Amino acid sequence: MTAQLPPAGHAEVRVVAATPEVARKVAEVLRHCFASAEQRSYPAGTEGGTRLHLTVDTTRAAGPARSWLAASQPSVDDHPEADES
Numbered sequence: 001m002t003a004q005l006p007p008a009g010h011a012e013v014r015v016v017a018a019t020p021e022v023a024r025k026v027a028e029v030l031r032h033c034f035a036s037a038e039q040r041s042y043p044a045g046t047e048g049g050t051r052l053h054l055t056v057d058t059t060r061a062a063g064p065a066r067s068w069l070a071a072s073q074p075s076v077d078d079h080p081e082a083d084e085s
Contacts, residue, residue, distance in 0.1 A: 011058060015054075018048075030054065031054075035061075036054050037055040
């Protein structure tokens with residue numbers, strides 16, 4: 001079975017944390033940066049962890065992500081570092 005890719009400009013994010021509160025904090029930060037769909041959470045393993053799934057829309061970036069995304073776009077003059085090749 002092949003996993004279906006999210007639509008262009010979107011990313012599926014998976015967070016695995018020891019507690020639901022920690023997973024929610026990470027999701028909250030992502031939602032402050034990107035538009036996102038409703039999150040879904042599931043138990044993670046037998047030790048009581050939480051697995052949280054959400055889809056973010058990178059085409060609708062908010063405050064901090066907007067400036068970071070613009071700055072992270074490679075320019076024609078950019079050359080990969082030796083360990084990035």
